[in-house]
Amino acid sequence: MFSLKEKFKSKIKALRTKVRMIVKEYGNVKISDVTVTQAYGGIRNVKCIITETSAVDPYKGVRFRGYTIPELRERLPRASGGEEPLPEGMFYLLLTGELPTKKDVEEITKEWRKRSTLPKYLINILKTVPKDTHPMTQFSIAILSLQKDSIFTQKYKIGMNKADYWDPMFEDTMNLLAKLPLIAAYIYRRAYKNNKYISVNPHLDWGGNLAHMLGVKEEEFKELMRLYLVIHCDHEGGNVSAHTTHLVGSALSDAYYALSAGINGLAGPLHGLANQEVLRWIMKLIRDLGETLTQEQLKKYIWDTLNAGQIIPGYGHAVLRQTDPRYLIQREFALKAKNPWPNVDALSGCLLYHYGIKEFDFYTVLFGVSRAIGVLSSLILDRALGLPIERPKSITTESLEELVKKPPKQKF
Numbered sequence: 001m002f003s004l005k006e007k008f009k010s011k012i013k014a015l016r017t018k019v020r021m022i023v024k025e026y027g028n029v030k031i032s033d034v035t036v037t038q039a040y041g042g043i044r045n046v047k048c049i050i051t052e053t054s055a056v057d058p059y060k061g062v063r064f065r066g067y068t069i070p071e072l073r074e075r076l077p078r079a080s081g082g083e084e085p086l087p088e089g090m091f092y093l094l095l096t097g098e099l100p101t102k103k104d105v106e107e108i109t110k111e112w113r114k115r116s117t118l119p120k121y122l123i124n125i126l127k128t129v130p131k132d133t134h135p136m137t138q139f140s141i142a143i144l145s146l147q148k149d150s151i152f153t154q155k156y157k158i159g160m161n162k163a164d165y166w167d168p169m170f171e172d173t174m175n176l177l178a179k180l181p182l183i184a185a186y187i188y189r190r191a192y193k194n195n196k197y198i199s200v201n202p203h204l205d206w207g208g209n210l211a212h213m214l215g216v217k218e219e220e221f222k223e224l225m226r227l228y229l230v231i232h233c234d235h236e237g238g239n240v241s242a243h244t245t246h247l248v249g250s251a252l253s254d255a256y257y258a259l260s261a262g263i264n265g266l267a268g269p270l271h272g273l274a275n276q277e278v279l280r281w282i283m284k285l286i287r288d289l290g291e292t293l294t295q296e297q298l299k300k301y302i303w304d305t306l307n308a309g310q311i312i313p314g315y316g317h318a319v320l321r322q323t324d325p326r327y328l329i330q331r332e333f334a335l336k337a338k339n340p341w342p343n344v345d346a347l348s349g350c351l352l353y354h355y356g357i358k359e360f361d362f363y364t365v366l367f368g369v370s371r372a373i374g375v376l377s378s379l380i381l382d383r384a385l386g387l388p389i390e391r392p393k394s395i396t397t398e399s400l401e402e403l404v405k406k407p408p409k410q411k412f
C-alpha cells in the first residue's frame with residue numbers, strides 16, 4: 001500500500017478511540033452559546049465544527065496542524081534547488097498530523113503524476129463551455145464532471161462497511177488532486193492563450209508543473225506557485241469553502257460533489273474571489289488617479305469608496321484581528337522577487353500579475369487548486385471518524401421572538 005495511505009490507516013483507530021472517549025466523558029459539556037446576534041450574523045464565533053487540519057487564532061493567524069507558516073517554510077521538504085515548501089508535503093501533514101520526509105513527498109508527487117491524466121470526456125465537456133464563462137464556473141463543472149468516476153460512489157452502491165468509507169474517499173481525493181493542476185491549466189490556456197496547451201513535465205512536482213503548464217517560464221514562478229499552493233490550502237473549518245465541502249460530504253456525497261460545492265462557495269467575492277477583486281480595485285485606482293498619487297489622494301479615494309457603501313477588497317476578515325500571516329509571507333517573497341509592481345497590499349494578485357498571469361478572473365482557480373488540499377484532507381478525516389450528516393436546527397423570526405420574550409425561567 002502507498003505509504004501515506006498506510007500511515008493514515010495506522011492512525012485511524014487511535015483517533016476514533018480518542019473521539020469516542022471525549023464524547024462519552026464530556027458529551028454534555030457546553031463549548032459555545034449562541035446569541036440572537038450570532039444567529040442572524042453568520043454564526044460568527046460559535047464553536048460547533050470539528051476540524052483537525054488547521055486552526056486560526058485571531059491575533060496570530062493560521063496554524064497548520066500546530067505549525068506556523070514560517071515554521072513550515074523551514075520544515076517541509078522543498079524541490080531540489082528550491083526554497084519554498086512543496087504542497088505535497090502539506091497534504092501529508094494535514095492528513096496525518098506528521099511532518100513528511102523528502103521520500104514521503106516524492107512518493108506523493110509520483111502518485112499524483114500517475115493519476116493525473118484527464119479523461120477525454122472531461123475535455124469534451126469543457127470544450128462545450130463558452131470561453132467567456134467565468135473560470136471558477138468552468139473549474140467547478142470540470143470537478144463535478146469527474147464524479148462519474150467516483151470510487152466512493154461505486155463502492156457505496158455495491159455495499160461497504162462504514163468503517164471503510166475513508167478508503168475510497170482517500171482514492172477519490174488522490175485522483176482529484178492529481179488532476180486539478182491540469183484542469184486549471186487547461187481552462188487558462190483555452191480561455192486566454194488560443195487553445196495552445198503545454199504538456200505536463202514528468203520531472204516536475206505538482207506545483208512546479210502547474211506553473212509550467214500555465215506557460216510562465218521563470219523558475220521563480222514555480223517557487224511562487226509552490227508557496228501559493230501551500231499557504232492558501234486551509235483556514236480552519238468554518239470558512240465557506242471548507243464548511244461547504246464538509247457539509248455536502250456529510251450527506252455521504254463523494255469528494256467530487258463536495259469539492260465542486262466548496263469551489264462554488266470560494267467563487268463568492270466575500271471569499272476567494274477577493275483576490276481578483278483586489279487587483280481590479282487597484283487597477284481602477286491607478287486609472288482614476290495615475291501611478292504617482294499622494295497619500296492624501298489615496299486617503300480620499302478610500303473614504304469615497306467606503307462612503308459609497310463599497311468595500312476595499314483584501315482588507316478585513318471574519319476571524320483575523322491582526323495582519324494575515326499569509327499576506328506577510330507573500331510580502332517576503334515579493335521583496336525577494338525584485339520588487340514586483342509596487343502595491344504590496346494585494347499580494348497574491350500582484351505577484352501573479354508580475355509574472356504575466358494578468359487575467360484576474362483566473363486567480364481564484366489557483367486558490368481553489370490549493371484549497372482542495374485542505375478541504376479534501378478534512379473530508380477523508382470526516383469519513384474516518386464516521387461523522388454524521390450535519391443538520392443544525394433552524395427557527396423562524398416569529399418563534400425566535402417568542403423564545404426571547406419568554407421569562408428567563410421558561411426560556412429553554
Ligand code: MLT
Pocket residue numbers: 234235238239240271317318319
Ligand atoms: C480563507 O482562507 O478561507 C479566508 O481567509 C476566509 C476565512 O477564513 O473565513
